[in-house]
Amino acid sequence: MEKAENLSVVLHAKGDLRLEQRPVPEPGPNEVLLQMHSVGICGSDVHYWQNGRIGDFVVQKPMVLGHEASGRVVKVGSNVKHLQPGDRVAVEPGVPREEDEFFKAGHYNLSPTIFFCATPPDDGNLCRYYKHSACFCYKLPDNVTFEEGALIEPLSVGIHACRRAGVTLGSSVLICGAGPIGLVCLLVAKAMGAAQVIITDLSTDRLAMAKDLGADFPVTVQRADGAQDLAATVQGMLGAQPHISIECTGVESSVQTAIYATRPGGVVVLVGMGSEMTTVPLLNAAIKEVDIRGVFRYCNTWPMAIAMLASGKVNVKPLVTHRFPLEQAVHAFETTRQGLGIKVMLKCDQNDQEP
The missing domain is CATH 3.90.180.10 (Medium-chain alcohol dehydrogenases, catalytic domain)
Structure with a gap:
């Protein structure tokens, strides 16, 4: 050696x-x-x-x-x-x-x-x-590849975010951003029983991947879209405001959309890392009793992730x-x-x- x-x-x-x-x-x-x-x-x-x-x-x-x-x-x-x-x-x-x-x-x-x-x-x-x-x-079990093993790290971010959000059977979930972290949040939310998942992104290619991975409603975002208008689009597609919004971009307008979109009594989880100071409609969250929860990496997730992969529940x-x-x-x-x-x-x- x-x-x-x-x-x-x-x-x-x-x-x-x-x-x-x-x-x-x-x-x-x-x-x-x-x-x-x-x-x-x-x-x-x-x-x-x-x-x-x-x-x-x-x-x-x-x-x-x-x-x-x-x-x-x-x-x-x-x-x-x-x-x-x-x-x-x-x-x-x-x-x-x-x-x-x-x-x-x-x-x-x-x-x-x-x-x-x-x-x-x-x-x-x-x-x-x-x-x-x-x-x-x-x-790693024999039926889990090395690449899947490496992907447990980003998958763990999704697991930790969905745990923090309280995703459960029947949840409706908005995911802002269809990059790697948004996509693992999608996979985990579905595995945890989410009934409807709507996911937004600027990229149609990434949204096509999201659709293949189980997203119910992929939504293409334009940079000029207003946060409240996008929140209204989400509500219109779901037929109601989502129980949970998982924000994976860190972009200020996207954080605003997540707060506006979430139903009263719901949860917003902040996964994306953006600017230190961000302007958000905090009063909107307060009067709706929306909980805003942070996420920092993960903990106690590797055993669950390995079980998800080995069982085929998550691909x-x-x-x-x-x-x-x-x-x-x-x-x-x-x-x-x-x-x-x-x-x-x-x-x-x-x-x-x-x-």
Whole structure:
């Protein structure tokens, strides 16, 4: 293993993305060393590349990108009992560093000191070999592919959002945005029993994918559309205001639409990351007793996601539209930046480029 190459995708600064060799890490007692297989490119990876920061998270030293990942165990730490070399695993990228009040309450994603792949200053896993906490590596059933394992990360955002929203049998749901996160919210909402899902986007191609994945009403949005007019369109198509709106764009007008559209007593969940300050019709939400709930990543979702995939209740395979070997990472990032396709997947194992 000492002689193995560890080609890694490293962001040095805004706009400076490089492929370079790094040492193969040695796992600690509670860690495993993984030979990475499939790693998806997330919008946040591209945002760090283009802007050098997301909010208060600023790239100040070279950082390996990537956090939507799966791989094969090649070495286990001395304390690891539930995994062994050869196991295929999905990686949960957020690992709490301490057993603080958030950890004890089951909300470890909210811990201020959490380790998170590819969030400064923590390195991600877009590389050939990567070590990770064994407790946050989940064994994949034989009928779940490596790519599905990598897609558990975005799928988990959908699971956490739908849980926060209270999606249940018979719910009517508006999803704003048909990008990767909007589409996984659609898949999860349907799996959780939503009766009607209406989804909006500027892109007719993405809405066509949403229709294929089970959306009942795809709605093409024009940039000039007013928030209240779009809310009225949603109500007209559903025959009533939706119980739940899940906002996945972060765009101010879209957040406004979500609030205007939601029925009295309903729930708006904010998934998309937009401007720090956003103007919204708060009075409209207040007099309708609409709950506005935030979402930050996810917690306790990997077991449910694996069960959903293994049972066939959720099919994420159509989301992968482009595949590149790790050596072509810069081209893959450019493809994602241009908004081509839905999910771009990088294949990190030279000897296994299969899904």
